[in-house]
Amino acid sequence: MRVLFVAAPGVGHLLPAVPTAWAAQSAGHEVRVAATGPSLDMATRLGLAAVEVSDGTAAHAYRRLAERGMAARPEAHDLSTAWQRFTRPPEPDGGQDGDGSDKAGVDGDGGGADRDGGGNGKDGVVSEMLDVGRRMTDGILRAIRDWAPDLLVFTSFIGGGQSAADQAGVPAVHIGIGMPYPDLSALLPDPPAPPVLTADVCPPSLRPPGAEPGAPLRFVPCNGGGVVPDRLLARPRRPRICVTWGSVLPELGMDETLATTLAALAGFDAEVVLATGSSAASTGRPLPHGVRQVGWVPLTAVLPDCAAVVHHGGSGSTFTALALGIPQVVLPQAADQPVNAQAVLRRGVGTALEKTRPGVAELRGAVERALGDAEIRRACAEVREEIAAMPGPDAFVRRLAAAVS
Incomplete structure (x- = not known):
């Protein structure tokens, strides 16, 4: 055939x-x-x-x-x-x-x-x-x-x-x-x-x-190829939070929403990994302390050891997190991203913010809930098993x- x-x-x-x-x-x-x-x-x-x-x-x-x-x-x-x-x-x-x-x-x-x-x-x-x-x-x-x-x-x-x-x-x-x-x-x-x-x-x-x-x-998650940095091979000693902005948005510029997201995460006792193909210079400012950029790395190589993932609500990011059972924090910007954010909220597998340019306090609250809510973790496990059975x-x-x- x-x-x-x-x-x-x-x-x-x-x-x-x-x-x-x-x-x-x-x-x-x-x-x-x-x-x-x-x-x-x-x-x-x-x-x-x-x-x-x-x-x-x-x-x-x-x-x-x-x-x-x-x-x-x-x-x-x-x-x-x-x-x-x-x-x-x-x-x-x-x-x-x-x-x-x-x-x-x-x-x-x-x-x-x-x-x-x-x-x-x-x-x-x-x-x-x-x-x-x-x-x-x-x-x-x-x-x-x-x-x-x-x-x-x-x-x-x-x-x-x-x-x-x-x-x-x-x-x-x-x-x-x-x-x-x-x-x-x-x-x-x-x-x-x-x-x-x-x-x-x-x-x-x-x-x-x-x-x-x-x-x-x-x-079946497929995020392309990429070189996995040595520091991502070992299990993290602190909770690891992945931030990804998809394949399109970084090319349009890492806007204020992403910069605010990184600033909010810098206040957590966590290892923050920025997995995008864009350079830190495109934000117009240095990355906050504790945030490591790893470039285009397949999410399948990063998310299994993560406590949460923060992303824009693209289908690839959303469904990769669902398949791997990782709590999500969704910041929808455009296209179908609000639909994916709604699904995450309705199923209880994470949190999502309606504002396209949320503040630091709102972001921290959403991440804290995704990290600490036992009901979210249980729902993530249920959906992961549901996908695996298909x-x-x-x-x-x-x-x-x-x-x-």
């Missing part, structure tokens, strides 16, 4: 599918990754054969989307309604200009804001997300024509892969990257055929009310092979 995996330019869209790609290769199937930008680079670093499917405009559009979302983030998110707001259909008045770019721009929370509560850009955000996929579609179609895959596997939020599969008559399978997000391709002028299968990595106890389950697939990538690959036989 030949399987073509398609992911958005951001590595957070590729990494959740990598364990399944590895499993397919290990089972003797042929695998290619159709990607561009950071995802293309990450795929090759992880030992996967990849093909370029864009001239750079898709990666540029993806970065522009992230920049607008961060620039327009509100002062606070309502975490009690984040899921409902994110999944509410966009308003129909968002337009596009001649080259397919969005006129409305991004407002609100940059990923799910509708027109109440400080946001007027969900329609624009959806349009720009779909535009990223459109800019990859021709390249994906070329890969399908030249390589003739039996199956195309795509991850959330990129309609380009699904549209190309539909145009080429190739069965498509959707792999979720976290929460069971809606199918944005249904909003295209000519919606493609639905996938023959949707892999659902969300454990049942985190599933929002009314969200339909897909085929269960265990979330069918793994090997079983899912067998299901894929049966679907195309």
Whole structure:
């Protein structure tokens, strides 16, 4: 079987599918990754054969989307309604200009804001997300024509892969990257055929009310490669707290929220590890005493020995912590991050703050609770066991092979 995996330019869209790609290769199937930008680079670093499917405009559009979302983030998110707001259909008045770019721009929370509560850009955000996929579609179609895959596997939020599969008559399978997000391709002028299968990595106890389950697939943390510093190999003598800001936000600048987070953590009797790819110089100030920066290190190499992780609410960070049973402190900024923060709060596996720029005292209180609450630790253990019991990538690959036989 030949399987073509398609992911958005951001590595957070590729990494959740990598364990399944590895499993397919290990089972003797042929695998290619159709990607561009950071995802293309990450795929090759992880030992996967990849093909370029864009001239750079898709990666540029993806970065522009992230920049607008961060620039327009509100002062606070309502975490009690984040899921409902994110999944509410966009308003129909968002337009596009001649080259397919969005006129409305991004407002609100940059990923799910509708027109109440400080946001007027969900329609624009959806349009720009779909535009990223459109800019990859021709390249994906070329890969399908030249390589003739039996199956195309795509991850959330990129309609380009699904549209190309539909145009080429190739069965498509959707792999979720976290929460069971809606199918944005249904909003295209000519919606493609639905996938023959949707892999659902969300454990049942985190599933929002009314969200339909897909085929269960265990979330296997994959955070890329990296050199693990010697000091992280030994078990810490004091509680270790990891701070990570994902793969996109550090490239947009380590803003005041991250600087405040590090200042708040400096007051703890703990070992604070800053796991980001950005340098300390980008904050414009030295790191607080007791904070060690380790660069891009796989979270799977850091979190098992951590007492808590503080992060922005990206799907990769959230679900890696869930799979490893680590209490979380979530500081959502934009995109789907408020949805993940809401899930963390609702399931009781950590704390989350609604303000996008919280103060030092608020941050310290959230971290203290995550470190000391026995109910949070118990919930983390329950979810870890729940994820571990879900069918793994090997079983899912067998299901894929049966679907195309």
